Amino acid sequence: MSSIIGVVAPRLLGPALILAAAIIVKGYADVGDGFSAGVIVATALALRYVSLGWELAERSLPVLRRAPQVATAGLLIALATGFAGPLVGDPPFTHYPRAGESVIHIGTLELITAVVFDLGLFLFVTAAFVVLIHHLARLAQGGPR
Amino acid sequence: MSHPTPLAWLAVVIAALAFGACLLLAMSGGGRVDIPWIPSLGIRFELEFDGLAAMYALLATGIGVAVFTYGAGYLPIHLHHAHRPRDDDRRFWPWMLLFMAAMVVLACAQDLIVLFVAFDLTAVASYFLIGFDRERRDARGAAMMALLVTVTTAVLMLIGAVLLSVEHGTSSIPTLIDVAEAGPVTTLATLLIAVAALAKSAQVPLHFWLPRAMEAPTPVSAYLHSAAMVAAGVLVIGRIHPLLALEPMVLDGLLVIGVCSIVIGGLLSLAQDELKQVLAYSTVSQYGYVVVLYGLGGPVAAGAAAFYVIAHAIAKSALFMTAGTVILATDETRLSRLGGLVRPMPLLAAASGAAAMALAALPLTIGFFKDELFFAAATERGPLTGIVAVLAAALTLAYIGRFWLRLFAGPLGIEPHAVPRLLVVPILVLGVLGIAGGIVVEPFARLAEAAASVTYGAPVAIHPAYHLDTRPENLMALAAWLVGAIILVAAPIRQPIVTRVAVLGGRLGPRRWYGALLQGLSRLSDAIHGEEVRDLRRSVAAVLVPTGVLIGIGFLATPSAWDYRIGDIGREDLPVVVLLGLGVGAALTVTRDPGRLRPVLALSVLGFALAAVYAVMAAPDVALVAVLVEAVYTLVFVAVFAVLPLSQRAAASAAHTARRRRDLAAGVIAGIGAFITIWAALSREPSQRGDALELIRLTPQAHGSDVVTVILADFRGLDTMVEITVLAVAVVGATSLLRRGRSW
Known part of the structure; x- marks a missing residue:
């Protein structure tokens, strides 16, 4: 059992990231959003923590140590897109470009504020879960020896 | 050691500027700010620098200049005595300034809701100021007492304000004074506001917080407990006096x-x-x-x-x-x-x-x-x-x-x-x-x-x-x-008398009631908490039993609840039937298998089967969430089992058998309840309320074709924002509990 996880977990992160990206990009046309994408990536990361232990997991992927900053950034991105409206006199969470206006397309991805909000959501959810897993794992397995 | 810090001087300068501004305003005949604040409730952010405002604002800023100057000299010595760093005064001056600002707003407030907000702001600032020496237990207790007494009574003030605005259709004080007539509701409302004001001004029998608040550093006492916080109470009385006089x-x-x-x-x-x-x-x-x-x-x-x-x-x-x-x-x-x-x-x-x-x-x-x-x-x-x-x-x-x-x-x-x-x-x-x-x-x-x-x-x-x-x-x-x-x-005659009064007051006084009330509440909360967390089964029951009872009450209160239908099963339903059959098999395995890993795997089979049912029944978002939840659960189980020691069979005692019977009964009742509830829900036509249809209609305009995503990220973006904020607060709370606030 644990050997299966040991083999699968390290190889799961790449596909998980691609899946998450697909979910965010296709989010508006198909199932999925930033929250789901965040949970998928966080699950893949959690599997790494389970199989490698927190020290090795973080040493092999140093970007994990930036999780608190990433979570803050995600929250700030979401806040900024949500409350850009009131700054120019619109209600909060006004959607730019407005309904009916033309939108820049990159493939199926449409550049609208809601997608940016979704991206902030993704960053925050992923990083917040990593922070929680990190603390729980340290508590369960003890500090650096 | 005793040189004031730049921050202290900054506070003095701000106070002096505020005093100057108030003086200019008072001499030029005042000023007015009136902007809509909560238009849907008719609440306006209405401030006016009238005579009453001028007097209290000048007092708050003028005495503020004197006390801040004093505090600039006092605080470094105070911190030195307490072996605290000099720059700990950054926990002091911002609150003093906030307090002063709240007093000025309170003095100028012409709307009951604005009045209430400023009133509570002074209480919040006073909490941090009274509890400035936070390493001392007495200071913390004093701060909490001042906060509890003045804030719980301030809630009465809010109730009074709401009563008045419902009764007379406005919360603007000048308008209220014009239109209000004597009546039971008005009297009750003004009484409630008066109680809040009297507690703030430390009047008997709610005076006991003030002597206790002397735990605060002296500049705080000199400011809050002479010219500002206690004055806020009589300020409110002076402001709404025509209503009281009805x-x-x-x-x-x-x-x-x-x-x-x-x-x-x-x-x-x-x-x-x-x-x-x-x-x-x-x-x-x-x-x-x-x-x-x-x-x-x-x-x-x-x-x-x-x-x-x-x-x-x-x-x-x-x-x-x-x-x-x-x-x-x-x-x-x-x-x-x-x-x-x-x-x-x-x-x-x-x-x-x-x-x-x-x-x-x-x-x-x-x-x-x-x-x-x-x-x-x-x-x-x-x-x-x-x-x-x-x-x-x-x-x-x-x-x-x-x-x-x-x-x-x-x-x-x-x-x-x-x-x-x-x-x-x-x-x-x-x-x-x-x-x-x-x-x-x-x-x-x-x-x-x-x-x-x-x-x-x-x-x-x-x-x-x-x-x-x-x-x-x-x-x-x-x-x-x-x-x-x-x-x-006549000290020899006087002192025994007043000492006796003080002893009597200590024995029968309201401070004792306050203590008894607080202890009683704490004991009650401890008792409930102790019952809830005694073992895992109780923690689970604490959530599920009230839920079940509420659902039962809901059934009894719904007249059409007893309408159960058995629909037809067509060829296109075959995948659902197969998946549900898989779910039933998995559920039976969970209950029958004595092992450890197999029941967990069976549970996840059950979960994935249900997720597949959602996917088939045109709820792909729910299916996605269900898959994620199942994956996380299975992971958590596996992770926990990796740490747990190997199982030891419990001896089959009489108590053990009795508990198993109880579990069986609870499980059967819960299962039947859930079955009836889901059957009832599925027997009804899904309600097509206008709101949902409208959202579906608007989805293409929001550049989307998946309604759920568009709702989450756009239509209900504010809700999502609040939800992730709650998540952020929860993460911060968990890290403070687990690792004493270290972010990593």
Whole structure:
């Protein structure tokens, strides 16, 4: 059992990231959003923590140590897109470009504020879960020896 | 060591600028801010710098300048004594400034809701200021007590405000004063607001937080507990006085509470030995005067009340600062150990002497006029209030006389060490102001007149002056000095009496009720919590049992709940049937298998099967979430099993068998309940409410084709924002609990 996880977990992160990206990009046309994408990536990361232990997991992927900053950034991105409206006199969470206006397309991805909000959501959810897993794992397995 | 920090000077400069701005506004005839705040409820952010606002704003900023200057010198020494770093004053000055700003907004507020918000802001700032020495348990308890007493009563104020705005359709105070008529709802509402105001002004029986709040650093006491926080209460009464005056009984109630506060505060002040305690109880008593004056009603009393607040604020803040300077210079807080400080500290003795004379209403001080006006208002009502007024003034003279004489006269108690000049100069300024007000009273009288006109609702004129004749006010003043001097001199008779009063108060007083109430609540909460977390089964039951009961009540209350249908099963339903069959098989495995890993895997099979059902039944978003949840659960189980020791079979005891039977019964009941509920839900046509259809219609306009995503990220973006904020708070809370707040 644990050997299966040991083999699968390290190889799961790449596909998980691609899946998450697909979910965010296709989010508006198909199932999925930033929250789901965040949970998928966080699950893949959690599997790494389970199989490698927190020290090795973080040493092999140093970007994990930036999780608190990433979570803050995600929250700030979401806040900024949500409350850009009131700054120019619109209600909060006004959607730019407005309904009916033309939108820049990159493939199926449409550049609208809601997608940016979704991206902030993704960053925050992923990083917040990593922070929680990190603390729980340290508590369960003890500090650096 | 004793040099003020730049932050302290910044605070002083801000206070001085604010004072200057208030002065300019007051001289230019005020100003107005009126912008819609919550238009759907008709609440406006309405501020007006009228007479009442001018008086309290000038007091808050003016006394603020003096106290902040004092604090700039005081705080470094205070922190040094407590072995804390100098820059810990960044936990101090922002709150002082916030407090000052909240007081100014409170003074100008013309809307009950704005009033409430500013009122609570002062309470929040006071919590952090009183609890500034947070390493001391007493300071934390005192801060919590002040917060609980003033904030729980402030909720009454909010209820009163809501009642008034529902009854009269507006929360704007000037409009309310125009339209409100006497009636039970209005009376109840004004009573609730009055209770909040009285608690804030530390009136009996809710006075006990104030003496306890003396745990605060002295600048806090000198500011909050003389001119600002306690003044907020009488400010509110002065602001809504025309509403209170609609019902004479309310005013009579104020009168009674004021008299009780004067007497109890005065007697207890005489009984105290700690410097700041003497002053704290004196504040209770002094604000009792103001409440009595508001209870008397009428133009004379309104003018007297406003003037009283000015005179008291100047004198009392100077006396609090005196106490602080003496405590720093001698490291002693008890009157009985101190004495004879007039020779080593002549300047301080003179400055605080002037302040004490002002509070005791001696001639050639601003205080003389406060009592002259007080006597005039009291005799207008009748001889009884006149006698009470004289006794009150006598008590004041006695406790302030005792305070000053014990400190400065007699043989030297403890040799003081030198103190920085900043700890004396502000007291000197306020002392000089107290004397100046006794010679040129005109500016203060005009300020009080303007404030009283707002309180009374019509122009008020007061004429404080010296008259060398036998008018009642002069005779009453003479009588008060005489009686006060007798009480002061007759210490052997006085002290046993007031000590007994203090002991009785400690035994029966409201502070005891407060403690009992708090302990009772804590015990109740502990008991409930203890029941809930005794074992895992109870923690689960604590959530599931109330849910089940609520669902049952919902069924009983819904008339169409008993409509159960068995639909047809067609060919296209085959995948669902197969998946559900898989789910049933997995569920049976979970209950029958004695192993550890297999039940977990069976559970996840069950979960994935249900996720697949969602996917088939056109709810792909739910399916996605279900898959994620199942994956996480399975991971958690596997991770936990990796840590758990190998299982040991429990011996099959009688208790074990009984528990298994109970579990079986609970499981069967829960299963039947869930079955009935889901069947009932599926028997109904899904309701097509207009809201949902509208959202589906709008989805293409929002550049989307998946309704759920568009709702989450766009239509209900604010909800999502709030949800992730809650998640952020939860993560911060969990990390503080798990790792003491380390973010990584």
